[in-house]
Amino acid sequence: MTPAERGRIIKEARISKKMTQSEVVGDFITRNMLSQIESGSATPSVKTLEYLANVLDIPVASLMPQGDDAEDTGTVSGSERFIRAKMLFFEGRYAEAAELAENEEEWGAFADEFTALSAKCFYKLAETLAESDAVKAVEYAKRAAEMSERGFYANEQLKNDSLKLLNSIAEKLSRYYAGLISKI
Numbered sequence: 273m274t275p276a277e278r279g280r281i282i283k284e285a286r287i288s289k290k291m292t293q294s295e296v297v298g299d300f301i302t303r304n305m306l307s308q309i310e311s312g313s314a315t316p317s318v319k320t321l322e323y324l325a326n327v328l329d330i331p332v333a334s335l336m337p338q339g340d341d342a343e344d345t346g347t348v349s350g351s352e353r354f355i356r357a358k359m360l361f362f363e364g365r366y367a368e369a370a371e372l373a374e375n376e377e378e379w380g381a382f383a384d385e386f387t388a389l390s391a392k393c394f395y396k397l398a399e400t401l402a403e404s405d406a407v408k409a410v411e412y413a414k415r416a417a418e419m420s421e422r423g424f425y426a427n428e429q430l431k432n433d434s435l436k437l438l439n440s441i442a443e444k445l446s447r448y449y450a451g452l453i454s455k456i
Contacts, residue, residue, distance in 0.1 A: 276312030278335055283310040285328040296327055317424075318354055318385050354382045357389055366396040384423040391419035391427065395434050398441075406441050413438045 286296050293303045293310075300323050301316075308314035309324075316324070325332040336351045353372050360369035370393035373379075379386045398412035417434035420427045 273336070274312065275309075275315055279310040279312040281330070281334060282306075282324055282328065285330050286310075289328060291328075296324070298327070315381070318351065318382060351382060353378070354385055354389070357386070357393075361389060361393060361396075364396075366393045366400070369393045370397065384425055387419055387423040388425035388427065391416050391422075391430055391434075394419060395430060395437070398434065398437055402437065402441055402444075406445055409441055410438060413441065 286293070293306045297303050297306050301320060305314060305316075305320075306324075309316050309320075321335045322332050325335055332355070336355075357369040357372035360366075360372065370390060373386045373390045373393065376383070376386070394412045394416035398409045398416060401409040401412065413434045417431050417438070420430040420434060
């Protein structure tokens with residue numbers, strides 16, 4: 273699906289609902305951005321596509337690349353994988369979500385979204401494992417901190433939370449090993 277085709281679908285859905293561009297955008301995006309999306313001169317993020325699909329009451333899948341053209345670019349698998357990974361995240365299935373986001377070479381146009389989602393998955397995994405498997409928790413927290421710095425959706429708060437968690441795990445390990453040494 274070309275950006276122009278996606279824009280046509282959005283514009284037709286908006287007109288069929290008898291909505292102005294201003295009514296569709298609300299506080300989420302600017303009217304100018306919607307105009308660019310409708311004309312095919314801007315490529316919206318997955319989050320924007322989800323918002324527009326919700327407002328216009330159309331399936332988000334109708335705005336995602338489909339068919340043979342999309343398979344040639346690898347975009348279908350990227351968009352489908354991202355939506356699936358996001359659903360898994362919201363279900364609390366962080367390891368499965370992170371696994372879907374594992375191969376950066378396949379992210380394509382969704383690199384920023386995958387980076388942000390991966391950072392959140394790694395943080396949640398680190399948080400979950402902090403008490404039971406400190407070594408894995410440290411690995412995940414480091415990855416969360418690293419991923420949270422990257423891309424359009426870089427998240428300073430998530431980076432700080434990841435570093436705090438790393439510090440907390442390090443303190444627990446330090447006390448544990450100090451206790452072992454004191455018994456010798």
